[in-house]
Amino acid sequence: MPPPLLEVRNLRVGFQTDEGLLTAVDGVDFALEAGKTLGVVGESGCGKSVTAMSLMRLLPQPAGRILSGEVLLEGRDLTKLPIEDMRKIRGNDIAMIFQEPMTALNPVQPVGMQIIEAIQLHEPTTPAKALRRAVELMEWVGIPAPEQRVNEYPHQLSGGMRQRVMIAMALSCHPKVLIADEPTTALDVTVQAQILDLLKRLQNETSMAVILITHDLGVIAETCDDVAVMYAGRIVERGPVFPIFAKPQHPYTQGLIRCLPKLDHPPKTTLPVIPGMVPSLRDMPPGCRFAARCPNPHSTDVLDTRQPWKECGSGHGVEACACFASQISAS
Amino acid sequence: MSLLSVQNLKMHFPVRGGVFYTTQAVCKAVDGVSFELKAGETLGLVGESGCGKSTVARSVVRLLKPTSGNVIFEGNDISTQPQSSLRTMRREMQMIFQDPAESLNPRHTIGQILEEPFIIQKMGTRAERAEWAVELLKRVGLPADAMHRYSFEFSGGQRQRIGIARAIALKPKLIVCDEPVSALDVSVQSQVLNLLLELQRDMGLSYLFIAHGLNVVKHMSDRVAVMYLGKIVELAPATELYQNPRHAYTKALLDAIPIADPTQRRARQLLRGDVPSPINPPAGCAFGHRMKHPKWEQSVGMDLTLKEITPGHFVQPCPCCT
Numbered sequence: 001m002p003p004p005l006l007e008v009r010n011l012r013v014g015f016q017t018d019e020g021l022l023t024a025v026d027g028v029d030f031a032l033e034a035g036k037t038l039g040v041v042g043e044s045g046c047g048k049s050v051t052a053m054s055l056m057r058l059l060p061q062p063a064g065r066i067l068s069g070e071v072l073l074e075g076r077d078l079t080k081l082p083i084e085d086m087r088k089i090r091g092n093d094i095a096m097i098f099q100e101p102m103t104a105l106n107p108v109q110p111v112g113m114q115i116i117e118a119i120q121l122h123e124p125t126t127p128a129k130a131l132r133r134a135v136e137l138m139e140w141v142g143i144p145a146p147e148q149r150v151n152e153y154p155h156q157l158s159g160g161m162r163q164r165v166m167i168a169m170a171l172s173c174h175p176k177v178l179i180a181d182e183p184t185t186a187l188d189v190t191v192q193a194q195i196l197d198l199l200k201r202l203q204n205e206t207s208m209a210v211i212l213i214t215h216d217l218g219v220i221a222e223t224c225d226d227v228a229v230m231y232a233g234r235i236v237e238r239g240p241v242f243p244i245f246a247k248p249q250h251p252y253t254q255g256l257i258r259c260l261p262k263l264d265h266p267p268k269t270t271l272p273v274i275p276g277m278v279p280s281l282r283d284m285p286p287g288c289r290f291a292a293r294c295p296n297p298h299s300t301d302v303l304d305t306r307q308p309w310k311e312c313g314s315g316h317g318v319e320a321c322a323c324f325a326s327q328i329s330a331s
Numbered sequence: 332m333s334l335l336s337v338q339n340l341k342m343h344f345p346v347r348g349g350v351f352y353t354t355q356a357v358c359k360a361v362d363g364v365s366f367e368l369k370a371g372e373t374l375g376l377v378g379e380s381g382c383g384k385s386t387v388a389r390s391v392v393r394l395l396k397p398t399s400g401n402v403i404f405e406g407n408d409i410s411t412q413p414q415s416s417l418r419t420m421r422r423e424m425q426m427i428f429q430d431p432a433e434s435l436n437p438r439h440t441i442g443q444i445l446e447e448p449f450i451i452q453k454m455g456t457r458a459e460r461a462e463w464a465v466e467l468l469k470r471v472g473l474p475a476d477a478m479h480r481y482s483f484e485f486s487g488g489q490r491q492r493i494g495i496a497r498a499i500a501l502k503p504k505l506i507v508c509d510e511p512v513s514a515l516d517v518s519v520q521s522q523v524l525n526l527l528l529e530l531q532r533d534m535g536l537s538y539l540f541i542a543h544g545l546n547v548v549k550h551m552s553d554r555v556a557v558m559y560l561g562k563i564v565e566l567a568p569a570t571e572l573y574q575n576p577r578h579a580y581t582k583a584l585l586d587a588i589p590i591a592d593p594t595q596r597r598a599r600q601l602l603r604g605d606v607p608s609p610i611n612p613p614a615g616c617a618f619g620h621r622m623k624h625p626k627w628e629q630s631v632g633m634d635l636t637l638k639e640i641t642p643g644h645f646v647q648p649c650p651c652c653t
Contacts, residue, residue, distance in 0.1 A: 189379070193586075267570065271550070
């Protein structure tokens with residue numbers, strides 16, 4: 001089996017604050033193959049965006065830093081690269097799109113200029129050629145009348161069009177990995193469907209790998225090959241999308257899937273809930289972090305030691321807390 | 332008799348600009364919306380951003396004075412009442428906002444926030460008000476010691492509970508919920524939705540429930556109205572609307588919902604383009620115009636008032652979309 005395109009091993013990321021070092025990501029592992037989409041799902045504060053930022057080495061400075069672990073892109077450890085080399089990796093090999101394209105785009109520069117800037121940073125070319133390429137890219141991502149749109153400013157475009165511009169910019173240098181951090185959260189459902197469809201089409205054409213970060217299980221179910229469920233800085237369950245949804249093992253994954261209002265639910269009935277809240281980063285237990293909200297009967301011992309990772313077949317694995325480890329069935 | 336009756340509500344905003352700051356265009360945010368809401372009922376209002384659903388919400392509680400049309404609440408037309416008489420009316424209708432962080436005063440303790448409705452309405456003594464506030468906190472599932480803390484000390488879900496406590500303080504009959512769970516995480520969202528359902532059962536509340544999450548609206552509502560570019564295009568009982576949508580826009584909206592089940596992946600009929608601007612909207616059926624439907628021209632000049640096709644199921648009778 002060939003090595004994966006991107007492999008993250010035991011990544012730990014911390015932020016230095018007035019209250020000491022807070023570990024936002026605490027030992028995350030996953031691998032990503034070319035042409036595949038990995039969905040990272042979790043609630044706010046679970047560390048999914050911090051994981052993405054540390055892959056790009058874009059953590060807020062000086063507070064944030066990678067404490068340990070490896071990020072291997074085709075065997076090269078990105079965490080140890082000098083910043084100049086990392087700059088060449090960004091855009092060329094890994095590119096990123098963000099939730100709110102209005103804040104990610106420069107409001108006082110035409111969008112075409114911004115795409116041209118991305119192109120010229122990575123490959124020396126004449127301005128005329130770069131402009132032509134920008135127009136092609138905009139056409140490729142489905143922006144109507146690209147010759148006119150290159151000269152327009154972000155505020156003149158709709159939310160969906162802005163996100164398309166972001167995608168055009170990110171794909172301008174044919175990255176191998178695209179990290180999409182909540183790319184459709186700020187968009188309406190019909191536009192979301194357009195953007196997800198676009199990402200899928202572009203992925204088929206370029207065979208890039210995509211890391212899709214979202215809190216929407218619907219988006220995950222419809223677009224991803226693999227899923228990683230994050231909770232309080234750790235991946236609690238990971239695997240191909242079908243077994244995760246058909247046979248979720250971790251009580252958190254089960255709860256997340258169950259508490260969504262579904263279209264075939266009887267209306268106005270009480271929804272299942274996950275009681276309580278995510279524990280604060282300041283007093284994270286070393287062991288199972290979901291214990292306080294876990295519906296399974298469990299002893300407090302699970303809080304003291306990190307629970308083992310257990311594989312349950314075909315790449316589906318779970319942080320097997322003692323409260324349910326005996327019930328894990330092969331998927 | 333219905334608790335709330337909205338009749339041909341229009342809310343037009345002037346768009347000013349130019350050297351003399353003259354009115355250059357009119358933004359027809361809400362353009363002829365009518366619906367009824369019975370006591371104890373929930374009417375869901377869905378649509379994409381910019382369709383005017385929040386403007387409807389704000390006009391209903393008279394945070395905005397409508398350009399024309401009537402909002403009749405318990406027999407009184409509140410769209411024309413003088414500002415001075417609104418205070419008594421607002422005892423009966425309250426609002427819950429999308430972002431609880433921005434709708435709670437960061438400089439007030441939760442106790443002050445919850446006592447304020449009583450102070451404004453000149454109700455109770457100081458001791459009574461404090462007692463009521465503690466009861467409200469208990470009612471929404473927060474500890475009594477929250478009284479002396481500030482809103483930033485709470486998580487998003489807890490803040491929304493505080494917003495709900497404030498809204499039910501005066502025991503209103505109607506609560507307008509403007510995207511009450513859009514800013515919350517899934518696991519917290521279901522807690523807040525359950526609380527809203529429970530309060531409705533216990534207090535006989537009516538909700539005007541606005542959200543862009545169609546699953547959430549379906550779960551919360553008895554009837555659902557779909558808005559597009561300032562107009563309601565379809566209104567039907569919730570289950571009927573989701574099982575048997577008649578307007579092309581409703582169908583498109585339902586088709587776009589991502590389903591949290593990978594075995595139900597399907598090819599979509601993608602909508603082209605975006606919601607057009609409510610400034611200078613197209614004549615006739617706006618959605619037919621967006622879809623460039625060949626029959627769109629027939630809808631220009633037509634009377635597009637909602638028609639009842641089956642009992643309780645209303646749809647805009649344009650030839651292009653139905």
